[in-house]
Amino acid sequence: MPASILIVDDEANIRRMLGSLLRAEGYRTREAGSGLGALAEVQSEEPDAVLMDLYMGSESGLDALPRLREAAPELPVIMMSGRASLSDAVKATRLGAFHFIEKPLSPEAVLLTLGSALELRKARDLNRALREELGDRDEMVGRSPGVERVRQMIARVAPTDARVLITGESGTGKEVAASAIHYRSGRAGGPFIKLNCAAIPKDLVESEMFGHERGAFTGATERRRGRFEVASGGTLFLDEIGDLSLAAQAKLLRALEQGEIERVGGTETITVDVRILTATNKDLRAEVAAGRFREDLYFRLHVIPLHLPPLxxxxxxxxxxxxxxxxxxxxxxxxxxxxxxxxxxxxxxxxxxxxxxxxxxxxxxxxxxxxxxxxxxxxxxxxxxxGAGPMPEDAPAYRDDDERSLNERLDDYERQLLTGALDSAEGNVAEAARKLQTDRGNLYRRMRRLDIVR
The missing domain is CATH 1.10.8.60 (Helicase, Ruva Protein; domain 3)
Incomplete structure (x- = not known):
């Protein structure tokens, strides 16, 4: 169905001109001559976007904007005016306007801005649909005392900006808990970015976290924002934090202490506003005692401990x-x-x-x-x-009729070993690594090399 656009202006000729332009482009249009009329239209049937004049006689579009946003929080509103000041444009943006365009209106500017607004609306609708489909994963299911304690702790810490260290065995729902904290916080409208520390090769940790500039290293063909920068305004969830190398721990500590980062190969200091949630199935106190985890970083992360009980x-x-x-x-x-x-x-x-x-x-x-x-x-x-999963077959014997190279034969056998262990572990990489008596980082690297996706 064509997108529906509500045109709000006290001048009938402006409404007619915009209506003709938009209908010629395939849009459906509705009209209102005042802010109160616009509110009634939105409450009757929410449009996909609004084009609204800033000044409508004695009424201001800036007064109507908050009411429209309250009635339809995700509705993109484009403000129009021929005599607005810079402060008016700034105020409109702060009140939630999608964009501000000046009169006399150019058809190109109207259509381009409207197209961008509708893309935003589409993205928001898709995000909401995905949240509704997958939202049950953000719930801690159960009525046991252990789950009730977790639920109560999440309710206490979610509204704050405190760092939370989530512990528990593999598969207990640490990512679910982190997601629940984010979406019950004041940062719920911001991004929720996840990073599995065990899955990052050691030489790419800094780039993944903080980004890099073009030419910073071999293969850096373009500038790339890191997870800290992408998560700014929201939450960064660092899973398997206990597997982070000591060098990466030092860089993470600096970012936490200063609230600033620098991209690899860059000189610009970038301020980030990120809430950090971490998770591990390791005993970090034991890791600190063994010299594998920095004590100062542990205290930075261990502000609020949250332990998830095994099933x-x-x-x-x-x-x-x-x-x-x-x-x-x-x-x-x-x-x-x-x-x-x-x-x-x-x-x-x-x-x-x-x-x-x-x-x-x-x-x-x-x-x-x-x-x-x-x-x-x-x-x-x-x-x-x-029958949770087949175990790998025995190593194949040498055959004269097998024309593959040694590396090809070894890759084939290694692929059998890895897929067999992963099937046996129900796709749990940590458990598969334990069965193969290796660490998760090594297993992830081998999986990538052999194009094994789980």
Whole structure:
């Protein structure tokens, strides 16, 4: 359906001129001759964008703008005027106007500005739709005392700007907790940027965090903003913070202490306004004692500790999580959910869940796909749990008819080992690294080299 534009101006000829221009471009138009009329139109049916005059007789568009924004917070409003001062333009922007264009109006300026406003609206609508689809991931599901304590702590710390260190085993929902803190904070309208510290090669950590200038190093063909800069005005979530190298820890500490960064290869000091949330499944006190984590950085990050209990300590929440993920998978895959018998649910409750909530979510997704619309008993649950993933085959023997090079054969076997371990670990990279007796950073690097995506 064509976008709907509300034209607000006390001059009828301006409304007619703009209406003709916009209808010729395929837009639908509505009109109002005053701020009160515009508010009534918006409350009746919200348009996709508004073009509003700054001065309308005795009425000011600046007075109407806050009322429109209150009625429709995501509605882009473009202000127009032929006799506005710079201070008027600044005030309009502060009140939430999308843009300010001067009269006499140029068709090109009107259409270009309107196109940008509609792109913004489309992006906001898409973001809201995604949030509605994925928003259940920002909820801590459960009624156990452990989950209630987490929920209460999130409610206390979210409105503040305090740094939070989230701890817990892999799969307990540390990213969910960080997301919940962000979206319940005053920074909810800003970006929520995530960075997995274990996944960054050591020589690229500084570039990932702080960005780089063109030519700063081999391969830096253009300027790139880092995560700190992108997250300014919002929240930066540093996952697996315990895997950050000591050199990277020093650079992170400096950014936290000064609130400023410099891009790699640059000389400009950039001020950033970022709330930092971190997470780890390591004991950072032990890491500090072992000399692998800076004590001063630990104290900077450990302002508010938030520990997430493993699923085995809250078996009473399994049934609620089952309902939650069943509904999620029904929406995601458009399948009729399976019907779990009492014995099937009991088997899920009794399972130790070493991979915690993440493992349960993966198992339930598999059940939803394999047994859509059918009855599922304990036998089916045991079969799915037993067949969580194939283990890699034994190393192949030398064959004269295999014309591949040594490197190609080794890559093929390594790919089998890695995919087998990842399947066995339900996609949990940390658990796969433990099974392979290596660190996560090394496993991530090998996965990238072999084009293994999980």
């Amino acid at each position: 085995r300590e809250r078996p009473g929440d399994v049934a609620l999580l089952v309902d939650h993920f069943m509904a999620h998978n029904q929406r995601r895959h458009a399948l009729r959910p399976p019907r779990l018998e009492a014995a099937a649910l009991e088997a899920l409750i009794r399972h130790p869940w070493p991979g915690n909530v993440r493992e349960l979510a993966n198992i339930l997704e598999r059940i939803c796909i394999l047994y859509a619309g059918t009855d599922v008993g304990a036998a089916e649950i045991r079969a799915v749990l037993a």
